[in-house]
Amino acid sequence: xxxxxxxxxxxxxxxxxxxxxxxxxxxxxxxxxxxxxxxxxxxxxxxxxxxxxxxxxxxxxxxxxxxxxxxxxxxxxxxxxxxxxxxxxxxxxxxxxxxxxxxxxxxxxxxxxxxxxxxxxxxxxxxxxxxxxxxxxxxxxxxxxxxxxxxxxxxxxxxxxxxxxxxxxxxxxxxxxxxxxxxxxxxxxxxxxxxxxxxxxxxxxxxxxxxxxxxxxxxxxxxxxxxxxxxxxxxxxxxxxxxxxxxxxxxxxxxxxxxxxxxxxxxxxxxxxxxxxxxxxxxxxxxxxxxxxxxxxxxxxxxxxxxxxxxxxxxxxxxxxxxxxxxxxxxxxxxxxxxxxxxxxxxxxxxxxxxxxxxxxxxxxxxxxxxxxxxxxxxxxxxxxxxxxxxxxxxxxxxxxxxxxxxxxxxxxxxxxxxxxxxxxxxxxxxxxxxxxxxxxxxxxxxxxxxxxxxxxxxxxxxxxxxxxxxxxxxxxxxxxxxxxxxxx
Amino acid sequence: xxxxxxxxxxxxxxxxxxxxxxxxxxxxxxxxxxxxxxxxxxxxxxxxxxxxxxxxxxxxxxxxxxxxxxxxxxxxxxxxxxxxxxxxxxxxxxxxxxxxxxxxxxxxxxxxxxxxxxxxxxxxxxxxxxxxxxxxxxxxxxxxxxxxxxxxxxxxxxxxxxxxxxxxxxxxxxxxxxxxxxxxxxxxxxxxxxxxxxxxxxxxxxxxxxxxxxxxxxxxxxxxxxxxxxxxxxxxxxxxxxxxxxxxxxxxxxxxxxxxxxxxxxxxxxxxxxxxxxxxxxxxxxxxxxxxxxxxxxxxxxxxxxxxxxxxxxxxxxxxxxxxxxxxxxxxxxxxxxxxxxxxxxxxxxxxxxxxxxxxxxxxxxxxxxxxxxxxxxxxxxxxxxxxxxxxxxxxxxxxxxxxxxxxxxxxxxxxxxxxxxxxxxxxxxxxxxxxxxxxxxxxxxxxxxxxxxxxxxxxxxxxxxxxxxxxxxxxxxxxxxxxxxxxx
Numbered sequence: 001x002x003x004x005x006x007x008x009x010x011x012x013x014x015x016x017x018x019x020x021x022x023x024x025x026x027x028x029x030x031x032x033x034x035x036x037x038x039x040x041x042x043x044x045x046x047x048x049x050x051x052x053x054x055x056x057x058x059x060x061x062x063x064x065x066x067x068x069x070x071x072x073x074x075x076x077x078x079x080x081x082x083x084x085x086x087x088x089x090x091x092x093x094x095x096x097x098x099x100x101x102x103x104x105x106x107x108x109x110x111x112x113x114x115x116x117x118x119x120x121x122x123x124x125x126x127x128x129x130x131x132x133x134x135x136x137x138x139x140x141x142x143x144x145x146x147x148x149x150x151x152x153x154x155x156x157x158x159x160x161x162x163x164x165x166x167x168x169x170x171x172x173x174x175x176x177x178x179x180x181x182x183x184x185x186x187x188x189x190x191x192x193x194x195x196x197x198x199x200x201x202x203x204x205x206x207x208x209x210x211x212x213x214x215x216x217x218x219x220x221x222x223x224x225x226x227x228x229x230x231x232x233x234x235x236x237x238x239x240x241x242x243x244x245x246x247x248x249x250x251x252x253x254x255x256x257x258x259x260x261x262x263x264x265x266x267x268x269x270x271x272x273x274x275x276x277x278x279x280x281x282x283x284x285x286x287x288x289x290x291x292x293x294x295x296x297x298x299x300x301x302x303x304x305x306x307x308x309x310x311x312x313x314x315x316x317x318x319x320x321x322x323x324x325x326x327x328x329x330x331x332x333x334x335x336x337x338x339x340x341x342x343x344x345x346x347x348x349x350x351x352x353x354x355x356x357x358x359x360x361x362x363x364x365x366x367x368x369x370x371x372x373x374x375x376x377x378x379x380x381x382x383x384x385x386x387x388x389x390x391x392x393x394x395x396x397x398x399x400x401x402x403x404x405x406x407x408x409x410x411x412x413x414x415x416x417x418x419x420x421x422x423x424x425x426x427x428x429x430x431x432x433x434x435x436x437x438x439x440x441x442x443x444x445x446x447x448x449x450x451x452x453x454x455x456x457x458x459x460x461x462x463x464x465x466x467x468x469x470x471x472x473x474x475x476x477x478x479x480x481x482x483x484x485x486x487x488x489x
Numbered sequence: 490x491x492x493x494x495x496x497x498x499x500x501x502x503x504x505x506x507x508x509x510x511x512x513x514x515x516x517x518x519x520x521x522x523x524x525x526x527x528x529x530x531x532x533x534x535x536x537x538x539x540x541x542x543x544x545x546x547x548x549x550x551x552x553x554x555x556x557x558x559x560x561x562x563x564x565x566x567x568x569x570x571x572x573x574x575x576x577x578x579x580x581x582x583x584x585x586x587x588x589x590x591x592x593x594x595x596x597x598x599x600x601x602x603x604x605x606x607x608x609x610x611x612x613x614x615x616x617x618x619x620x621x622x623x624x625x626x627x628x629x630x631x632x633x634x635x636x637x638x639x640x641x642x643x644x645x646x647x648x649x650x651x652x653x654x655x656x657x658x659x660x661x662x663x664x665x666x667x668x669x670x671x672x673x674x675x676x677x678x679x680x681x682x683x684x685x686x687x688x689x690x691x692x693x694x695x696x697x698x699x700x701x702x703x704x705x706x707x708x709x710x711x712x713x714x715x716x717x718x719x720x721x722x723x724x725x726x727x728x729x730x731x732x733x734x735x736x737x738x739x740x741x742x743x744x745x746x747x748x749x750x751x752x753x754x755x756x757x758x759x760x761x762x763x764x765x766x767x768x769x770x771x772x773x774x775x776x777x778x779x780x781x782x783x784x785x786x787x788x789x790x791x792x793x794x795x796x797x798x799x800x801x802x803x804x805x806x807x808x809x810x811x812x813x814x815x816x817x818x819x820x821x822x823x824x825x826x827x828x829x830x831x832x833x834x835x836x837x838x839x840x841x842x843x844x845x846x847x848x849x850x851x852x853x854x855x856x857x858x859x860x861x862x863x864x865x866x867x868x869x870x871x872x873x874x875x876x877x878x879x880x881x882x883x884x885x886x887x888x889x890x891x892x893x894x895x896x897x898x899x900x901x902x903x904x905x906x907x908x909x910x911x912x913x914x915x916x917x918x919x920x921x922x923x924x925x926x927x928x929x930x931x932x933x934x935x936x937x938x939x940x941x942x943x944x945x946x947x948x949x950x951x952x953x954x955x956x957x958x959x960x961x962x963x964x965x966x967x968x969x970x971x972x973x974x975x976x977x978x
Binding site for chain 2: 109131150324342348
């Protein structure tokens with residue numbers, strides 16, 4: 001059958017990846033169903049005026065990802081493992097923050113779906129050789145590392161984390177560091193340590209959806225403060241601290257998730273001053289802090305805090321590899337015993353092998369080398385996403401340029417009924433993070449969505465943004481007509 | 490200096506290990522302080538009438554464990570790393586279940602202390618070669634395994650767990666299995682799924698101290714039911730179920746921790762019948778189920794349940810290696826969504842690498858081979874512990890012979906003031922699990938202690954039991970005099 005493929009022959013964009021991504025789009029949208037025969041390499045190369053090697057590379061990538069299969073003597077076919085139909089029955093039906101988080105995991109890496117829903121690094125960029133070497137050198141220590149690990153974390157890793165923190169302007173000792181099974185786990189423990197069920201907790205709106213799930217699981221009452229480009233609305237923050245007596249304020253000052261924004265230095269100072277005035281502990285989530293594209297990020301609240309008021313969390317899921325499941329907390333003295341008690345009562349301790357391997361990887365400079373290698377790549381992906389959005393999105397859609405992290409927060413020009421855009425995109429084999437996940441009240445209409453660019457090549461970003469833009473453009477008109485909605489201001 | 494060492498020259502007990510353990514005792518009790526010079530190999534061999542090779546083996550083991558050091562040309566000395574004095578300042582001051590759990594981790598493997606406090610397998614018996622081979626074969630899958638793992642657990646591991654469960658008489662599908670970061674983590678999630686803060690929870694008295702910590706962390710009200718040799722007191726169990734309306738009943742029917750006992754088949758049937766009559770979910774902890782010395786354990790409650798009433802938990806910390814941090818739950822359909830939601834909100838997901846390596850290890854028959862190898866060793870250790878207790882303990886002290894697991898539960902002939910025996914033993918460089926950890930009210934006097942034999946050689950068990958027996962014998966009299974206590978019953 002004939003493939004309809006358009007190429008952008010600019011020097012910067014890889015031709016074979018453009019071809020591969022456009023074939024993916026045709027597969028995921030169902031235009032090329034499972035079992036369809038693809039043109040031969042020779043034929044497609046001739047049709048498109050490219051070399052056979054280019055087509056071979058495109059087919060090779062699609063085959064490696066499992067989207068197509070070659071049968072010797074018969075030809076190349078769309079894989080039978082492409083399964084958008086199975087997915088449609090289980091995905092997109094529960095629009096709570098947890099339902100959508102569950103969807104993210106279900107569709108991630110499913111063959112036949114292009115997912116820009118998870119703010120994760122690209123596994124093709126993981127420093128596997130170097131990390132594996134750190135890991136396999138631990139064979140002589142295996143008997144120790146497969147025993148119970150100290151609940152506070154491997155001592156070697158806590159030393160290395162202290163060095164990493166020092167480079168980030170945070171002076172501390174291994175004694176004040178608690179290793180957790182990822183930042184999410186640290187947020188669970190920190191929140192439990194600082195609250196009683198029923199307490200009010202100040203959060204930014206929007207904020208990390210995992211944190212909304214933590215608040216729900218612990219029976220806490222979220223109090224949202226709106227955010228602007230340079231931080232939370234300070235007037236409202238003060239009023240809420242004064243009147244709601246929140247047990248803590250959860251903030252993401254660097255490369256805020258989902259908006260990608262950075263709180264200004266003035267805002268940081270004011271946040272700390274308010275926290276002191278109203279005696280409100282701050283839980284600072286800096287998970288994207290090291291994924292910084294345009295120079296150094298701002299100093300952390302923890303590094304500016306002289307009052308032991310900030311509980312600082314960070315980890316290695318975004319800057320390194322999420323599957324390590326390693327995060328860490330820098331814990332004010334007055335909360336340390338409670339946090340260790342809660343860690344012991346939650347899951348006892350972590351896995352010594354991963355922790356020690358990471359310690360050696362850090363000690364040997366592996367993280368710094370890795371960041372030097374990947375930051376330019378992700379910066380380019382951010383730039384591609386910006387360019388593709390400018391090129392394809394209706395002009396009424398707006399977004400900010402993220403200076404770090406993997407998320408772009410889009411504001412749509414009208415409200416949409418829950419689930420509408422999300423299910424529409426799913427039918428086209430495409431997933432973003434549904435804006436509904438960020439709503440406290442899931443019956444409300446929504447006007448936002450998050451697009452993650454970390455795990456896609458530049459060509460994948462162009463193809464994904466283009467598809468999403470088409471859906472948004474159509475639904476801005478069609479959806480409105482169907483539902484009698486009016487355009488938003 | 491002269492060492493005072495007595496040997497038991499029976500064929501079954503290793504001479505060199507007896508010597509090593511007695512030197513350890515003299516070091517840990519402070520009779521041989523750090524820096525003391527030990528006799529030369531030649532001199533000690535002559536004094537004791539053994540070969541030089543025997544002494545070399547004993548010194549070699551002590552050196553490998555870090556207790557002594559050789560300095561070329563100067564001799565052999567007790568290591569400066571022996572640190573009972575540092576410990577005494579931080580250990581034994583908080584006698585809550587969490588305080589004592591914290592102590593266990595602090596003193597475990599500290600040079601200069603013999604710990605029989607943790608119910609853990611011996612790291613010298615870990616199947617390291619085979620497991621390491623499963624792990625390192627995963628290099629080609631590393632990019633996938635260092636990404637986010639499904640929150641329910643690695644699909645390959647869930648398949649293998651299903652096969653393992655089938656061999657244990659539990660028919661289930663990978664869909665009903667949830668992988669957790671150890672059984673403790675599973676208990677946290679299961680309890681959270683089945684309760685609201687303030688709920689009553691039925692537990693056995695005594696029970697796993699980690700579970701007491703979970704109840705405290707979640708704001709739940711423990712309702713203890715006394716246990717006899719064959720299970721919980723059924724009359725009281727019924728009354729408590731009827732009147733307290735507990736949210737769940739937490740039970741350890743196989744090789745109960747800490748008593749080592751096994752619930753009879755009749756008790757199991759009755760427990761299930763009561764659970765049905767009073768509509769009380771059962772949380773069954775089978776973590777020691779595979780560590781069975783005298784034939785097969787009883788059928789699990791889960792395998793006898795036809796009502797979807799039992800949430801079954803097991804894992805690999807006791808039968809394999811605790812540092813894997815891998816447990817699993819078999820989840821009744823009606824609780825599955827809640828459990829997955831709580832898992833996602835707790836720590837998002839586990840480590841894919843450990844999970845997949847374990848899946849391959851299980852698939853290749855590694856666990857079965859391992860159990861065939863270790864069960865006879867642990868059976869011998871149980872036997873040694875029984876023999877040593879009979880030989881050394883005052884006859885008024887009682888205990889039951891455990892048929893599996895790593896714990897022996899001793900009943901003392903009088904009540905002791907909190908902390909007394911425990912700190913006394915610590916001063917002698919010896920740790921057991923303080924009975925205080927099992928008391929709901931830490932101000933109460935206590936009459937129990939737990940002794941764990943899994944991580945000690947037979948010679949270590951003999952030396953430890955002997956030391957403990959001396960302390961108990963002395964304190965039965967002295968402690969009573971000091972405190973004006975009367976003997977129990």
